Amino acid sequence: MNSNRVESFESTTFILLVRRLLIQTVFSLLVLFLISSCGGRPYENEGDVPLIFAAASLADVLGNAAQTYEIKTGKRVDFSFGGSIALANQIASLGAPSDGIFFVGDDATEVIRRAGLIHSEGYYTMLTNSLVLVGRDGVQPMSSLDDLEFDSGQIAIGDPAVAPAGRYAQEALESKDLWDTLLDRLILSIDVRAAMAAVESGNADYGIVYRTDALTSNSVFILFEITDGDIQISYQAIPLATSANAAQADEFFDFLRIEPEIRDLFTSAGFSVAALPH
């Protein structure tokens, strides 16, 4: 009789202790949740903050422009940056909730247009860019794409399947009949910024990127501007007609077009800014 009572006392203590442990675990998780809420609450409704999908080459400059926008108007903008074609496919086939697009080239915008998400035919070209060959410190100097044939270093470009910069690089190389020759020396990256990173980190000796990307780096140098293939690199900012915050996206794009401070931001980054229509 007595031994039964002793055993049941020990088992009760055991249960109480484990219950305490489990409560401690749950409690620490809850505390962790509360503390991390101080860093922001992503589950709260974003309301009318527009989500703009933009080309990777615009990442730095649009980030700064959005800061200026917030200071001047108090309104925020969210971005998703990447290869324009990859983003366009995300919107068109996967249903990503974009309110506006700011892509480079026609291919990506065409994907959106074919999905019926934008209305008008004529777009306003906001910015233009140019293609350059960059090289790491200490590589052979070059003056034209033909010179690449005589080197053996690897060349980083964007993947033509997802990044317009890669398509432009391919067009330029094909116009000189160099694409097949150089194919196995090419490193295909997920967007033009990744191609820059490949050269900066020393994993590629050369890269074909935009002038604006080349200007952001101190360790990578522009060897020459690529004019082969007669390529027009232009950026268009278009709000998506059917999305929730299209009007807010449009407001932001107007701000970018008109505000002189923003035009200066773009120019100093190396873009050519289109003149305002009258």
Place this chain on the structure above:
Amino acid sequence: MNSEISIIALSLQTALLATLVTVPLGMIVAWLLVRKEFKGKFVLDVVVSVPIALPPVVVGYTLLWGLGKNSWLGQITELFFGSTIAFTWFAAALAASVVSLPLVVRTFAAAFASIDPKLETAARGLGSGPVRTFLTITLPLAYRGVIAGVLLGFVRAFSEFGATIVVAGNIPGRTQTVPSAIFTRISSGETESAWRLALVSVVIGIIALGIHNWLLKQARFGSTPMGMNR
């Protein structure tokens, strides 16, 4: 620096919500798999385990296919809430919970299986209902495995990348978790920032393991049900 803190906060909240979902669900599923026989048990086992066997991007793509704008479930959600769950923070938490559920279930199942079912039968025989038996007999005896499962689930949810990036995207401030942010920073050459975030991930992993060891060391009760040391 500020944005890095908000990325870490977002990741923590995502992983915590995912853990909050997988732990009770995992307990129910694990208990069913270990203690019950029923038609379709094999199917349940496979369905719950399959995310481990698949590449995470496939898990993400399947979720997107099931919940996105082009699915019937997605269109119902859009009707009620104005937008689908895809590319929102909830999708990130969902992706994290789907990939961590198999690990949680397996850990819990191993823990429950190691308990003598005769103890549960005895409790039931004495009049305890199934839920009470679970809470007062099974769970306390399996506490080591339960704690391990919770922490393992949390760490796995925190590190999810492939499924998250497909079904939730990589939108800074909304769905960019620590792994996604590291990937973007590596891609854009921001190596310092990538290193800082990677370091945070390592520290969180070590803390989780540390808590795990501390909790287990707290109760050195030996291995008999009545707490007597053999």
